[in-house]
Amino acid sequence: MWSGFPLFPEQASTMAGRVDALYIALLCVTAFFSVLIACLVVGFAIRYRRRSPDEIGTPIHGNLTLEVVWTLVPLAIVFVVFLWGAEIFFSMARVPPQAMEVYVVGKRWMWKAQHMSGQREINELHVPVGIPVKLTLTSEDVIHSFYVPAFRIKKDAVPGRYATLWFQATRPGRYHLFCAEYCGTKHSGMIGWVEVMEPAAFQSWLTGGGSGSLAAEGQKIFQSLGCVSCHRADAQGRGPRLEGLFGRPVILASGEQVVADADYIRESIVTPAAKVVSGYQPVMPTYQGLVSEEGLMQLIAYIQSLEEPAARGVPIAAAPAGAAAPAGARQP
Numbered sequence: 001m002w003s004g005f006p007l008f009p010e011q012a013s014t015m016a017g018r019v020d021a022l023y024i025a026l027l028c029v030t031a032f033f034s035v036l037i038a039c040l041v042v043g044f045a046i047r048y049r050r051r052s053p054d055e056i057g058t059p060i061h062g063n064l065t066l067e068v069v070w071t072l073v074p075l076a077i078v079f080v081v082f083l084w085g086a087e088i089f090f091s092m093a094r095v096p097p098q099a100m101e102v103y104v105v106g107k108r109w110m111w112k113a114q115h116m117s118g119q120r121e122i123n124e125l126h127v128p129v130g131i132p133v134k135l136t137l138t139s140e141d142v143i144h145s146f147y148v149p150a151f152r153i154k155k156d157a158v159p160g161r162y163a164t165l166w167f168q169a170t171r172p173g174r175y176h177l178f179c180a181e182y183c184g185t186k187h188s189g190m191i192g193w194v195e196v197m198e199p200a201a202f203q204s205w206l207t208g209g210g211s212g213s214l215a216a217e218g219q220k221i222f223q224s225l226g227c228v229s230c231h232r233a234d235a236q237g238r239g240p241r242l243e244g245l246f247g248r249p250v251i252l253a254s255g256e257q258v259v260a261d262a263d264y265i266r267e268s269i270v271t272p273a274a275k276v277v278s279g280y281q282p283v284m285p286t287y288q289g290l291v292s293e294e295g296l297m298q299l300i301a302y303i304q305s306l307e308e309p310a311a312r313g314v315p316i317a318a319a320p321a322g323a324a325a326p327a328g329a330r331q332p
């Protein structure tokens with residue numbers, strides 16, 4: 001009856017073994033105390049049973065040693081579980097810097113993935129084995145949840161914001177991808193596959209596409225929407241220049257400093273008035289509804305690709321005009 005019923009999904013990522021170890025440890029602690037308490041209940045019931053109708057129990061007025069022990073022992077166990085869990089949580093939350101990036105959009109009822117090279121796929125995700133992969137995740141409509149049991153990863157795809165998660169597959173193969181958040185009639189059909197390939201096979205799969213890279217697609221949108229008329233490379237435009245912006249701190253009109261990550265750029269496109277760069281007027285119209293979620297990701301990839309060789313690490317300053325980097329900061 002139980003043949004073919006997997007008690008555990010297979011382990012196919014670097015995180016899987018660690019998550020399972022914690023899970024099994026929790027299971028063992030729970031089982032140990034369940035059995036212990038059940039045995040004590042039965043044992044005490046027999047040992048301290050009423051032997052005659054007029055028997056009166058000994059009054060007990062507390063036992064300090066006992067109370068200290070049954071407070072400290074669970075506290076120690078809970079601390080171990082907390083530290084262990086936190087350690088795994090932090091490694092899941094910290095994306096390795098050399099990770100390969102893929103953009104994923106959830107939509108009723110499918111998963112759409114875009115690779116940086118321009119390859120696009122639906123309900124499939126091809127990744128190389130042994131290389132960390134970072135997913136930037138959002139939704140076009142309602143909340144979905146990206147869940148790959150074999151990798152022990154799950155993250156909600158929430159409309160209007162980006163979530164990131166990462167994994168490193170350890171074995172080539174095909175692994176189930178599920179939507180783990182009820183999202184409508186065909187929620188149960190919102191499934192796909194993660195195809196883990198040998199790096200060489202993955203490279204040849206990547207080059208099999210033919211469409212332009214994600215950044216090149218983003219550039220097309222950038223030009224067709226006329227973004228370039230304000231965001232000029234010579235810093236003479238009405239909007240801040242975007243070269244070298246990605247991942248760097250930006251000073252806002254409010255004096256606040258934020259990092260120009262994917263979320264910031266997305267927000268600046270759909271609700272430009274939310275965060276205005278210091279020294280600029282809030283003149284940019286909203287592009288909400290004019291660019292699809294996939295288009296936004298392409299635009300972000302384009303802005304990410306706009307490298308500036310000079311002045312790395314210097315905040316985008318308030319000077320809108322002629323904000324040339326100091327000569328000393330320029331690299332050969």
Ligand code: CUA
Pocket residue numbers: 106107108109143144145179180181182183184187188190
């Ligand atoms: Cu998408 Cu459930």
